[in-house]
Amino acid sequence: MSHVKKFVARNAVPILFAIVCLLGVYYAKMPGQFLFMEIVKRMARNSFLVLSLIIPVVAGMGLNFGIVLGALAGQIALILSTHWEWAGIGGLALTALLATPMAVVFGMLAGTVLNKAKGREMITSMVMGFFANGIYQFVFLFLVGTVIPFENEALRISTSPGLRNTVNLSRIRGALDNIWTIQYGFTKIPIVTFLIIALLAIAIWAFFKTKLGQDFRAVGQDRHIAGVAGIQTDRNRVLAIVFSTVLAAWGQIIFLQNIGTLNTYNSHEQVGTFAIAALLIGGASVTRATIGQALMGTFLFHLLFVVSPSAGQAIFGSAQVGEYFRVFVAYGIIAISLALHAWRSKSLVKASMEEDVSA
Amino acid sequence: MKDRLIKIYHGFGLPRLIISVFLLALIIVAAGTDLSVPGLLSDSLVRIGQNGIYVLAMIPSIQAGAGLNFGLPVGVIAGMVGVLVSMENSLMGFGGFLVALLVAIPLGTIAGYLYSLLLNRVAGQEMMVGTYVGFSVVAGMCIFWLMAPFSNPALIWPVGGQGLRVTLTLVDTFGGTLNNFLAFQIFGLTVPTGLLLFYALLAFLLWLFLRSKPGVAMEVVGRNPRFAVASGLNINSYRSVGIVLSTVLAAIGYVVYAQSFGFAQLYNGPLMTAFPAVAAVLIGGASTREAKVVNAIIGVILFQTLLTVAMPVTNQLVEGNISEIARVIVSNGMILYALTRVTGGEQA
Numbered sequence: 001m002s003h004v005k006k007f008v009a010r011n012a013v014p015i016l017f018a019i020v021c022l023l024g025v026y027y028a029k030m031p032g033q034f035l036f037m038e039i040v041k042r043m044a045r046n047s048f049l050v051l052s053l054i055i056p057v058v059a060g061m062g063l064n065f066g067i068v069l070g071a072l073a074g075q076i077a078l079i080l081s082t083h084w085e086w087a088g089i090g091g092l093a094l095t096a097l098l099a100t101p102m103a104v105v106f107g108m109l110a111g112t113v114l115n116k117a118k119g120r121e122m123i124t125s126m127v128m129g130f131f132a133n134g135i136y137q138f139v140f141l142f143l144v145g146t147v148i149p150f151e152n153e154a155l156r157i158s159t160s161p162g163l164r165n166t167v168n169l170s171r172i173r174g175a176l177d178n179i180w181t182i183q184y185g186f187t188k189i190p191i192v193t194f195l196i197i198a199l200l201a202i203a204i205w206a207f208f209k210t211k212l213g214q215d216f217r218a219v220g221q222d223r224h225i226a227g228v229a230g231i232q233t234d235r236n237r238v239l240a241i242v243f244s245t246v247l248a249a250w251g252q253i254i255f256l257q258n259i260g261t262l263n264t265y266n267s268h269e270q271v272g273t274f275a276i277a278a279l280l281i282g283g284a285s286v287t288r289a290t291i292g293q294a295l296m297g298t299f300l301f302h303l304l305f306v307v308s309p310s311a312g313q314a315i316f317g318s319a320q321v322g323e324y325f326r327v328f329v330a331y332g333i334i335a336i337s338l339a340l341h342a343w344r345s346k347s348l349v350k351a352s353m354e355e356d357v358s359a
Numbered sequence: 360m361k362d363r364l365i366k367i368y369h370g371f372g373l374p375r376l377i378i379s380v381f382l383l384a385l386i387i388v389a390a391g392t393d394l395s396v397p398g399l400l401s402d403s404l405v406r407i408g409q410n411g412i413y414v415l416a417m418i419p420s421i422q423a424g425a426g427l428n429f430g431l432p433v434g435v436i437a438g439m440v441g442v443l444v445s446m447e448n449s450l451m452g453f454g455g456f457l458v459a460l461l462v463a464i465p466l467g468t469i470a471g472y473l474y475s476l477l478l479n480r481v482a483g484q485e486m487m488v489g490t491y492v493g494f495s496v497v498a499g500m501c502i503f504w505l506m507a508p509f510s511n512p513a514l515i516w517p518v519g520g521q522g523l524r525v526t527l528t529l530v531d532t533f534g535g536t537l538n539n540f541l542a543f544q545i546f547g548l549t550v551p552t553g554l555l556l557f558y559a560l561l562a563f564l565l566w567l568f569l570r571s572k573p574g575v576a577m578e579v580v581g582r583n584p585r586f587a588v589a590s591g592l593n594i595n596s597y598r599s600v601g602i603v604l605s606t607v608l609a610a611i612g613y614v615v616y617a618q619s620f621g622f623a624q625l626y627n628g629p630l631m632t633a634f635p636a637v638a639a640v641l642i643g644g645a646s647t648r649e650a651k652v653v654n655a656i657i658g659v660i661l662f663q664t665l666l667t668v669a670m671p672v673t674n675q676l677v678e679g680n681i682s683e684i685a686r687v688i689v690s691n692g693m694i695l696y697a698l699t700r701v702t703g704g705e706q707a
Binding site: 123 | 429499
C-alpha cells in the first residue's frame with residue numbers, strides 16, 4: 001500500500017494530467033484512428049526537442065529557455081540548405097551538420113552569459129531567447145537583400161528586403177520520416193525518426209555514466225563542493241548548454257522536416273515554452289528530469305493539445321475555449337513548477353540556517 | 360572642471376549617454392528629411408505619458424526587494440476589467456475614466472495582494488515566477504473574455520451574443536479624455552497636458568510615499584532583510600505593500616494607456632507588457648535591487664522617444680518596420696545587461 005502511495009506522490013503531476021487528458025478524450029469523442037495519427041505525428045516531431053532540455057537540468061542550470069538559440073541555428077541552416085537546394089536525407093544530414101558549428105558557437109555564448117548570472121539562469125536564458133530572436137529578425141528581415149546580397153525567388157521577394165514569411169521546405173519534407181514507415185490503419189509510423197529519438201535517449205542515458213556526465217551531475221548537485229573536488233564548474237556549465245543547444249538545433253530540423261514549411265519569423269518562438277511545459281507535465285522539476293519524464297510529458301502534453309479544442313466545443317460550446325485552455329495549461333504548469341521549486345529551495349535554505357543556529 | 364564632468368558622467372551613466380547621443384543623431388537625421396520634428400516629439404510626449412505609469416510600477420517592487428515586476432500583467436488585467444465595466448455602461452468622458460479607475464484600483468489591490476502572498480513564498484525567484492504567473496493570468500483571462508457576462512453590443516462579437524471582441528475602440532467613450540484636457544500647441548508641438556499632469560501627479564505621490572515612514576521601512580526590507588528583522592520590521596508585510604502598490608500602478612497604468620491609445624486590446628494583447636517597462640526602468644539607471652522615481656522618468660523618456668523617433672526615421676532610410684525589432688533588441692539587451700551584472704546576492 002505504501003508503495004502505491006509513494007508512486008502517486010512521486011508522480012502526482014503526470015497522474016493529474018493523465019486524468020485531465022482522459023476527460024478530454026472522453027468529451028472530445030474523436031475517432032481513435034485520428035487521435036492515434038495525431039499523437040504519433042506529434043511525438044515524432046517534438047520528442048527530440050524535449051529531450052534536449054535534460055542535460056542542463058541535471059547540470060543544475062534549470063530549464064533552458066535558451067533552446068530557442070538552438071532552434072534558430074537549425075533554422076538558419078535550413079534557410080541556407082533551401083538556398084543551395086539540398087534535397088533528401090543526404091541534404092537533411094548536411095543541414096544538421098551545417099547547423100552544428102553554429103549551435104556550438106551560440107551555446108558557448110549562451111553558457112558564458114549564464115555563468116555571469118548564476119542563480120538566475122532561467123530568466124536570463126529566457127530573455128536571451130527573446131534577444132536572439134530580435135537579432136535573427138534584424139538579420140533576416142532587414143540585412144538580407146539590403147546589406148547581404150541574397151537573390152533567390154524561393155526565399156525572397158526581390159522588391160522588398162527580408163525573407164518571405166513562409167519558406168517551402170519541399171526538398172527535405174519528410175526526408176527522415178519517409179525512409180521507412182509502417183502503416184497502421186491511417187497512420188504511417190515513421191520508424192527511423194523514432195529510432196533516432198530512441199538513440200538520443202540511450203545516448204543521454206549513457207552520457208551520464210561517463211566521467212563528464214558524472215561531473216555534470218556533481219556540478220548540478222553542489223557547485224561549490226564540485227569546485228573543491230577539482231571539477232571546472234564554469235567550463236562544465238558552458239558545455240552543458242552547448243550540448244543542449246546543439247540537440248535543440250537538430251530537434252528543430254527534425255520538427256521542420258516533418259511540418260514541411262518554415263514560418264521564418266515565428267516557427268521558433270514557442271519552442272522553449274512548449275518543450276518545457278511538456279517536460280514538466282511529465283513530472284520533471286527544475287532540478288530533476290529523466291528521459292522517461294520527457295517522453296511521458298511529450299505524450300500527455302500533445303494529447304491535451306489535440307483533444308482540447310473538441311473538448312472545449314463539447315463542454316463549453318466553443319472550440320476557442322479549448323484552444324485558450326491548452327495555452328493556459330502550458331504557461332500555468334511552468335508557473336506552478338517554478339513556484340514549487342522556489343518554495344521548496346527557500347524552505348531548505350531556511351532549515352539549514354536554523355540548523356546553523358542550533359549547532 | 361574635469362572632475363566635475365567626470366562626476367556628471369558617472370551620475371548619468373554610459374548606457375544613458377549612448378542612447379541620448381543616438382537619439383540626438385536620429386533627430387538630426389529626421390530634420391534633414393521631410394519628417395516633421397515637432398510632430399515626432401508630440402508623438403513621443405504621448406507615448407511617454409502613455410507608458411510612464413507602467414515604468415513607475417517597477418519602483419515599489421524593486422525597492423521592496425521583490426526585483427523587477429515581470430508579473431505586471433496581473434495589474435494590467437485589473438485595469439482592463441475596469442475599462443470594460445466602464446465601457447459596458449457606455450460612460451463617456453471623465454465619468455468613464457473615473458469609473459474605470461474606481462473599478463480597477465480595488466481589483467488591482469486584491470490581485471496584487473494575492474500575487475504578493477505567492478511572491479513572498481518564492482523569495483529569490485520572484486522575476487521568473489512572476490513572468491510565468493503573468494503569462495498564465497493573461498492566458499487564463501482569454502477564457503474569461505470569451506465567457507464574460509458583458510452584453511453591450513459595442514463590446515461583444517456581433518454573432519453569438521457572447522465573447523468580447525479582440526480590439527475595442529474607446530473613441531466613443533473616454534478615449535483621449537486625459538490627453539485632450541488642457542492640451543495646447545507650441546511651435547507645432549502638441550502637448551497632452553492632462554496626460555502628463557496625471558503622470559506627474561502619480562510620480563510625485565510615489566516619490567512622497569518612498570520618503571514616508573512606511574516607504575523607508577519598505578526600502579530597508581528590500582535592501583537588507585536581516586537588518587530589517589533585527590529592527591522589528593515584518594518583512595513579508597512590507598514586501599506585500601510594495602507588490603500591491605506595483606500592481607495597483609499597473610492597473611491605473613492600463614486605464615491611462617487605453618484612453619491615450621484609443622483602443623483596448625484583449626486576449627493576448629497584454630502578454631508582453633512587462634518587458635518594455637522593465638527595460639525602460641533599467642535604461643533609466645535602476646538595477647534589480649535599487650530604483651528611484653527619477654530612474655523611471657529618465658528611462659521612459661529615453662526609451663519611448665527612441666522608439667517613436669526611430670521608426671519613421673529608419674522608414675525613410677530602409678523599407679519595413681524596424682521599430683518593433685529595435686524595441687525587441689534594445690529592451691531585451693538592456694534586461695540581459697542588468698541580469699548579468701554582479702549584484703551581490705543571488706536573485707532571479
